[in-house]
Amino acid sequence: MRSALELFTRQGYERTTVDEIADAVDVSQRTFFRYFGNKEEVAFATQESAERHFFAALCGRPADEAPLTALRHAVLDAWGATGDAIEQMVPPELHMRMYRLIESTPSLLAVHLRRTAELEERLAREIARREGLDIDTDPRPRLVVAMFGGVIRVAGKLWVEGQDDSTVTLRDITAFHLDYVGPALAEQWDK
């Protein structure tokens, strides 16, 4: 995994073949495909970890917190503590470089957005559970998550476009944008 991410970030995703990755760690191509379902999967290994952290953080928030507040805390928590699970696999700086690469590689961006959509579905179900709502009849859980997700995406995109690639900056940009729309979203929730 570390070898793959290093190759990806050094020479680009498309220009890195599975054979190269496999050769770098002296295994056959077939073995690579036994551990990763496809080439994309290895590219999202650290994202996967961060997302799990995010979801777990949401589930750990106190039950009396409003949905948006809980989401906000969870995402800032997950991105602040990027190190936790990821550091053991790859250097955090590699994780960040990979995030940039994902945002700037069309095929990876597509997969990233789909993964995000799946995560949002799980988030919406968790919000519904917290609030005791039926997700099939009440649109609010999905709506609040969808809009929240939109804000996160905008923040991430701005970060990628910018120069400063520290984790802290990403956190700050995210917090700023959430503050911007938070009140309106919270209001709409109570309607």
Added chain:
Amino acid sequence: MRSALELFTRQGYERTTVDEIADAVDVSQRTFFRYFGNKEEVAFATQESAERHFFAALCGRPADEAPLTALRHAVLDAWGATGDAIEQMVPPELHMRMYRLIESTPSLLAVHLRRTAELEERLAREIARREGLDIDTDPRPRLVVAMFGGVIRVAGKLWVEGQDDSTVTLRDITAFHLDYVGPALAEQWDK
């Protein structure tokens, strides 16, 4: 294109090979790839048309309309008049079946979401232009579009999950969800 969509909707996207599509219209596989950059492209030909319509509709809205109002009119307009450009290429019913297939095929969904993100970027720039804002310093154009896009996605998803596959139903679901969050979003805009 029509042959491709018919094959896709009949036997699934993955289970349809490019050779099959090419054979169906008696051309070589190489010729197919000269007209479509890849297999996905042909699957999104009608979506492309609908999106262009949507964007054009937004550009045609009166300048004094609030951003969200303009977006709302544009999307309902584009989805109501699906026939316009599409009917000349494929039957509208095929377009709708294809939309369902996209939402339910992971690889296509991924591309769909990326295309949507690209469209949203253009929408945000148009909103910024209308309002005389600088998109690089004012986050509001991107935020309002991102949240608007989230609502559209939720509506589309619910439609796909449901049984009624008429265009009208999709329009109604979309309108309903927009009404739900519209006021709050409008309020946040003026803040």
Added chain:
DNA sequence: TGTCATTTGTCAGACGCTGACATTAGCCTC
């Protein structure tokens, strides 16, 4: 009719990915 540009076909090959089968490695038991 000959010339030229555009379109199409053919061929070979890279790359991602999979199934089938052989080989090896590690480990437990006797």
Added chain:
DNA sequence: GAGGCTAATGTCAGCGTCTGACAAATGACA
């Protein structure tokens, strides 16, 4: 330590997407 079991790995063949290079065909026009 020999035998045998299981899990991991390698090898091989093949499908499908996609690309570059070159040849053949097509059509328009002088």
